[in-house]
Amino acid sequence: MIRFNRVTKEYARGGLALDDVSFEIKKGEFCFLTGHSGAGKSTLLRLIHMADRPSKGEVRVSGYSSERIRAKEIAMLRRKIGYVFQDFRLLQNRTAADNVGFALEVTGATPAVIRAKVGRLLAQVGLAAKAEALPSELSGGEQQRVAVARALAHDPLVLLADEPTGNLDERATHGIYELIKSINAAGTAVLFATHNLDLVRHSPNLRLIELDHGKLVYDSAGSA
Amino acid sequence: MPYALREALAAFRRAPMLTGLSVAMIALSLLVVGLFGLAAFNIRAVIARLEARVEVIAFLRDNANFAEVTRAKIELEKLPVVRSVTYISREQALEIARRELGELREVFGTLEGNPLPASLEITLEPNQSGPEVATSVAQHAGRFDFVEEVQYGREWLEKIYLLRRVAGAATLILGAAFALVAALIIGAAVRIAIFARRDEISIMRLVGATDGFIRRPFLIEGLFSGLLGAALALLLTWTAYRLLSDSLFQLEWVPDLWAVALFALGGVLGSLASVAAVRRHLREIS
Numbered sequence: 001m002i003r004f005n006r007v008t009k010e011y012a013r014g015g016l017a018l019d020d021v022s023f024e025i026k027k028g029e030f031c032f033l034t035g036h037s038g039a040g041k042s043t044l045l046r047l048i049h050m051a052d053r054p055s056k057g058e059v060r061v062s063g064y065s066s067e068r069i070r071a072k073e074i075a076m077l078r079r080k081i082g083y084v085f086q087d088f089r090l091l092q093n094r095t096a097a098d099n100v101g102f103a104l105e106v107t108g109a110t111p112a113v114i115r116a117k118v119g120r121l122l123a124q125v126g127l128a129a130k131a132e133a134l135p136s137e138l139s140g141g142e143q144q145r146v147a148v149a150r151a152l153a154h155d156p157l158v159l160l161a162d163e164p165t166g167n168l169d170e171r172a173t174h175g176i177y178e179l180i181k182s183i184n185a186a187g188t189a190v191l192f193a194t195h196n197l198d199l200v201r202h203s204p205n206l207r208l209i210e211l212d213h214g215k216l217v218y219d220s221a222g223s224a
Numbered sequence: 225m226p227y228a229l230r231e232a233l234a235a236f237r238r239a240p241m242l243t244g245l246s247v248a249m250i251a252l253s254l255l256v257v258g259l260f261g262l263a264a265f266n267i268r269a270v271i272a273r274l275e276a277r278v279e280v281i282a283f284l285r286d287n288a289n290f291a292e293v294t295r296a297k298i299e300l301e302k303l304p305v306v307r308s309v310t311y312i313s314r315e316q317a318l319e320i321a322r323r324e325l326g327e328l329r330e331v332f333g334t335l336e337g338n339p340l341p342a343s344l345e346i347t348l349e350p351n352q353s354g355p356e357v358a359t360s361v362a363q364h365a366g367r368f369d370f371v372e373e374v375q376y377g378r379e380w381l382e383k384i385y386l387l388r389r390v391a392g393a394a395t396l397i398l399g400a401a402f403a404l405v406a407a408l409i410i411g412a413a414v415r416i417a418i419f420a421r422r423d424e425i426s427i428m429r430l431v432g433a434t435d436g437f438i439r440r441p442f443l444i445e446g447l448f449s450g451l452l453g454a455a456l457a458l459l460l461t462w463t464a465y466r467l468l469s470d471s472l473f474q475l476e477w478v479p480d481l482w483a484v485a486l487f488a489l490g491g492v493l494g495s496l497a498s499v500a501a502v503r504r505h506l507r508e509i510s
Contacts, residue, residue: 076432089427092423106428
């Protein structure tokens, strides 16, 4: 479903971010993405989201190729990709429910559909009781749950998580990790970028890809 | 209510200071265009009034035959550029001179004979009073044997004509420059509005909103701000017109079409500047 074919990404100012990277992620797979800061994890996720294009090589996501995709198709592709970040990226002046609903609203869903779906999503992430709370009234873990609910709004094929537990304490980290694993269990592929090696060690049977200075140096699936 | 319209209205509600500021900036820049339009219109009106007074006067010899003069009058009246031809007899000329030159009444009163010649006063059509037209009519009139001399203030006429052309060019160039400045200011105001909502825009991108969808509320917001700013500019221009007319000199208010054009200009500039600013922002954030 996601395939990197000899992908190199070089920034005019930042230099080489990814160097000849190839791998594939199948439908419903869970994969950790590790590496030190600046190893290229975020660049790799941005390439999947088509926020950047490779300097060399090809990225294919759900039938779309980085070489041929048009602006309008990028919007359509992004509805199949959920994305969560370390800093949550919630709209501070909107409630938890409105933050989730916003993702549906801006893709043209009707108010009735939005209401029903937002209720279901907030229940799924365990925040049904806090639908009307503003982000500033929620803990870090709760804010990340809202962000996860928003990422699931379009029933994505894959969830990209860019250091989703980076700002959270141990308990909240565990909660978010379990939530994301349950989402994967329901069939959504997950690419989980982290440098929290404790999480990785606790799940030795999950796939792991490691980047170092832009190179793919380890892939537990053996395709490196 | 569709999302784009609802969001555009919400922007006014959420950040009244910011939208108020953009509307004020648009209003002030369009006020310059409005005041300039008012000045240009009044200068044109003054020139038109001066031009309407352009006359070609053919002075007749004393022995002119009245039947010939009448035929000439009819012939001149048939020229498309001529509005009217009036015959002024010697007696009428003296009467007019006595009336208009009061301080010389004594002189005219003591004259034994009448020294003034009869004349044909040729008034031109309002839009046909340029120097070439006046010259050709004067030449036409001068060809009659009984015409002694033709006067039409050639130099004066050429100056007015030049003034009109300069005023026309200035209207066009300065008007376009002011409109451009207005567009740039509106663009800056929209950039501020976009900056205030950059998080929202990046999240819209993140969750798969199309660029057209993201642009629409800003387009409507720009249109509203532009129209509102233009309405305010019109009101301020009208106030300035009233104040000037009441205190300094009598002005004419611009035709309705000009006012409508300023209103439309506000809407068009507002939406174009918005679209350009959002387009640029979306390109920048990829």
